[in-house]
Amino acid sequence: MTAPAPAPMDPLTLEVVELIGTVVARYYEEYDTAAARHQLTGAQARVLGLLSREPMPMRRIAEQLKCEPSNVTGIVDRLEARGLVERRPDPADRRVKLAAATETGKDTATRLRASLGFAREPLAALSEHDRATLRDLLRQMLG
Amino acid sequence: MTAPAPAPMDPLTLEVVELIGTVVARYYEEYDTAAARHQLTGAQARVLGLLSREPMPMRRIAEQLKCEPSNVTGIVDRLEARGLVERRPDPADRRVKLAAATETGKDTATRLRASLGFAREPLAALSEHDRATLRDLLRQMLG
DNA sequence: CCCATTTGCTTGACATCATGAAATATCCAG
DNA sequence: CTGGATATTTCATGATGTCAAGCAAATGGG
Numbered sequence: 001m002t003a004p005a006p007a008p009m010d011p012l013t014l015e016v017v018e019l020i021g022t023v024v025a026r027y028y029e030e031y032d033t034a035a036a037r038h039q040l041t042g043a044q045a046r047v048l049g050l051l052s053r054e055p056m057p058m059r060r061i062a063e064q065l066k067c068e069p070s071n072v073t074g075i076v077d078r079l080e081a082r083g084l085v086e087r088r089p090d091p092a093d094r095r096v097k098l099a100a101a102t103e104t105g106k107d108t109a110t111r112l113r114a115s116l117g118f119a120r121e122p123l124a125a126l127s128e129h130d131r132a133t134l135r136d137l138l139r140q141m142l143g
Numbered sequence: 144m145t146a147p148a149p150a151p152m153d154p155l156t157l158e159v160v161e162l163i164g165t166v167v168a169r170y171y172e173e174y175d176t177a178a179a180r181h182q183l184t185g186a187q188a189r190v191l192g193l194l195s196r197e198p199m200p201m202r203r204i205a206e207q208l209k210c211e212p213s214n215v216t217g218i219v220d221r222l223e224a225r226g227l228v229e230r231r232p233d234p235a236d237r238r239v240k241l242a243a244a245t246e247t248g249k250d251t252a253t254r255l256r257a258s259l260g261f262a263r264e265p266l267a268a269l270s271e272h273d274r275a276t277l278r279d280l281l282r283q284m285l286g
Numbered sequence: 287c288c289c290a291t292t293t294g295c296t297t298g299a300c301a302t303c304a305t306g307a308a309a310t311a312t313c314c315a316g
Numbered sequence: 317c318t319g320g321a322t323a324t325t326t327c328a329t330g331a332t333g334t335c336a337a338g339c340a341a342a343t344g345g346g
Contacts (some may be wrong), residue, residue: 012271013274022281023163027167058294058295059293068334069335070298070334078331094341095341124280125284137276137280140273141265185303186304202322212324213307238313238322
């Protein structure tokens with residue numbers, strides 16, 4: 001069994017974990033909703049977001065998404081069919097196909113980022129000082 | 144780094160959003176990994192976690208998961224086929240089927256919770272006082 | 287240079303998860 | 317008692333995920 005010994009967890013830590021769970025749920029919800037407004041699934045939106053910054057080989061997309069490369073084929077297929085992404089040959093390696101966002105795709109990605117309500121709404125409840133504290137705590141948490 | 148903000152968003156807020164994104168990514172990764180150790184998918188683990196606390200109608204599971212009830216049928220089917228969950232009639236309403244975790248299911252849920260490294264590792268970096276501050280900020284954020 | 291191996295991508299078969307429409311059984315208000 | 321709402325399931329469909337097999341191209345040892 002790989003199951004580690006059940007560590008005793010104090011109520012405070014337990015509550016923080018639960019709160020983080022809620023944040024995670026709300027984050028995903030907002031992300032999917034924003035994607036749906038542009039007729040995209042969550043996975044498609046993530047890939048488009050990646051490619052809007054710079055073209056990249058299919059292989060690297062799979063690494064970023066932590067999934068199999070064969071999966072990326074389909075996602076890029078659908079984005080390509082809608083003119084948001086295109087495949088280009090890599091001059092340095094003819095095996096590689098570089099996926100790149102088209103102008104339309106970049107536009108969509110930009111509008112998608114802008115429509116992500118998560119950034120504004122929940123954080124608006126916090127003062128500047130509180131946001132700074134939150135940032136420091138999260139930084140520390142993530143090491 | 145994130146592309147230039149399309150909407151006016153101050154750098155502090157932007158950084159907090161990005162940190163939350165990182166937390167979310169790590170959280171999902173750990174959750175799926177922990178679930179996989181018990182031969183469960185993420186959705187199955189979530190449902191089992193819900194039912195390990197108390198039995199509940201299919202309808203309510205769908206609400207918690209924010210998905211269609213027809214979807215829950217399949218997930219509970221698979222959990223039931225493995226003896227982790229069972230369907231019981233609701234004595235108060237014969238339309239309703241209560242899904243309940245079996246003893247085996249509760250065991251699995253407990254071990255799953257215990258193997259969730261996310262609770263211990265990142266939060267261990269924070270002092271008791273910091274955890275309390277983080278809890279308060281998250282509470283405020285979630286309204 | 288040659289060939290075996292590795293690497294990048296695609297394809298196919300299959301399971302899970304999500305939606306929506308339609309069917310069935312039950313509840314409830316009037 | 318009847319008509320409309322509710323709870324669940326089934327079916328069709330599509331997106332996402334895995335894995336194994338296949339092809340093309342790169343790479344490295346002899």
